[in-house]
Amino acid sequence: MVRAGVVGTHLPTSGLDIFGDLRKMNKRQLYYQVLNFAMIVSSALMIWKGLIVLTGSETPIVVVLSGSMEPAFHRGDLLFLTNFQEDPIAGEIVVFKVEGRDIPIVHRVIKVHEKDNGDIKFLTKGDNNEIDDRGLYKEGQNWLEKKDVGRARGFLPYVGMVTIIMNNYPKFKYALLAVMGAYVLLKRES
Structure with a gap:
């Protein structure tokens, strides 16, 4: 005998519904997320530029x-x-x-x-x-x-083999990015 589910039960989200998560955020939370992302990117660029100055090399x-x-x-x-x-x-x-x-x-x-x-x-x-x-x-x-x-x-x-693999197999690069994105979203939910 098959039992019908109770109406109105909420199934857990998979963590991959990015747009749904964005819609649930208020403006302050969204600005906070954008600002965090911008800080990560700018920090990486500052570290790279700092290495260029310290080493005197365009590609350190x-x-x-x-x-x-x-x-x-x-x-x-x-x-x-x-x-x-x-x-x-x-x-x-x-x-x-x-x-x-x-x-x-x-x-x-x-x-x-x-x-x-x-x-x-x-x-x-x-x-x-x-x-x-x-x-x-x-x-x-x-x-x-x-x-x-x-x-x-x-x-x-x-x-540097990771770089070579990502250049030789672009699908691996996108799969790695998807896994990293899913991991971040799942960590945020828990």
Whole structure:
């Protein structure tokens, strides 16, 4: 025998009814949530800008995306960079961005070319590559300048694999965001 449910019983929400939760909030609660979100985003941006100032590098943290620097660095290693002008650079591992490409490249300085006027230029190559990087530089460019490079100061092995997975599998990125959002909503309800 099947029993009918009592009229007017309230079933628990799944925590995924975001718009229903927003409609239930008064203006003060909604402003508070928006302000909290803005503070989180602005804090992250301030930390990033602070790292840029402290390290002198436009990108103070990068992820190694290829195996061109093995065995020194492996795919997924997280690198910490600086770009202080007084640092010696010959033989060091550097990160540089090529004009027209969004992704920075991690390679070693193999040659330093110093002019009489004090200008210093560099040639790079991946440890695991056969030839130098002149084919990677913008057309007509044969050398990198000090302003173009950041020096690798430290690393955390394989921490950047999350970034690589999210770039290779965009559905994973959205699933991870959905799980994190659901977790936040469920924690808020309890």
